Amino acid sequence: MTAPPVPRMNADDRRELVLRAATRAFARGGFHGTSTDAVAKEAGVSQPYVVRIFGTKLELFLEVFARSSDQIRSVFEDVLAQARAEGTAPTDDEVWLRLGLAYAEMLADRDFLQVLMHGFSAGSVPEIGAQARAGMGQIYATLMGTGCEPERAKDFIAQGMLLNVMVSMQAPEHSEAGDDLAGLTVCAFGDALAEM
Amino acid sequence: MTAPPVPRMNADDRRELVLRAATRAFARGGFHGTSTDAVAKEAGVSQPYVVRIFGTKLELFLEVFARSSDQIRSVFEDVLAQARAEGTAPTDDEVWLRLGLAYAEMLADRDFLQVLMHGFSAGSVPEIGAQARAGMGQIYATLMGTGCEPERAKDFIAQGMLLNVMVSMQAPEHSEAGDDLAGLTVCAFGDALAEM
DNA sequence: TTGACAGGTTATCACTTGATTACTTATGGT
């Protein structure tokens, strides 16, 4: 009688689907502000199944965070790899421009960045703090792979953090002319603002 | 029989005391990750009393956030006022140096900064998002009071956001030599690292 | 003295939430 509303799926695919759903859910509420049931509803499965796949909510969050962190890092690595392939000197300003553009493209898919911010803020949960530091360390190390001065990488990351914060507080959606924040929004996002 | 373990206090003082305790508590766990009971324990009062003073947990958080935001802004305003009093041109690099130093001093009392980060990340709670944007807008406006280019204020805020993030993830406490993150920590905090 | 108000607490409630258990049903290999 109970028709199977959810078609069967192999475990790996289902896991992937739930992970993506969890990324969207955690992007909104962070670790504490998102229930496993919210993740389940987002994924279209039952709450106990979410728990069964990942063991605990914390493990799920850690995996979602690690993915987001890796996503950023791998985008940067791709840019650097391509630059090397083209023979562009890694210290060239051109490379940093491209890194910035690559980051701007990620703004369209804000979930990763918001998950990142939540992870960074949740340092009081020891496991999350540790993974946040590791993720940030890897991103920094990747950027330093250009052979640049630490200052350069730091400034780049700082700009990224500002964008993350602005995205998290939904500045682009809520900036109207005349607003104090509007000036900062325009300045921080620049051209990327047009496509948001 | 039940001795009064908590000495009586007038309402304003008690409110102030609870607000400070709430700042410490929220700095750790953010809005969702901190119970009103945790705040109460931090303040040494009963949980219902916390609720009664502030109405709801959300109102309490908003007040704590507003205070943190105002704290930052007023520190900046003081620096600018003093610079003006000394006749230092507001566009002078000297002013930005002092703003940076003032911010570095606040790192010692991290609670404000961590509360700020939590507020910025919690944009999905409408009231918090609105207040976060307002707070950031005011800080930006204050910095623009130097008469500088938007870029300058933006870059300053970006550096601040990086420091906030690093503080939130407890990078200074967990950076050991050889760690990927250590390089970034040293670079971002600079001299301020010595006194942490 | 007394009594009214201000400053608190204890008891309690309805609800949420993460997790466990037990059950159900496709599906593919033999």
Next chain:
DNA sequence: ACCATAAGTAATCAAGTGATAACCTGTCAA
């Protein structure tokens, strides 16, 4: 055909949570 295994759900639970209600108790003015 059949059954073992994999993919999922329904039912349930104990703990935690925000909020309410009822009560207690110094203190100070009249």
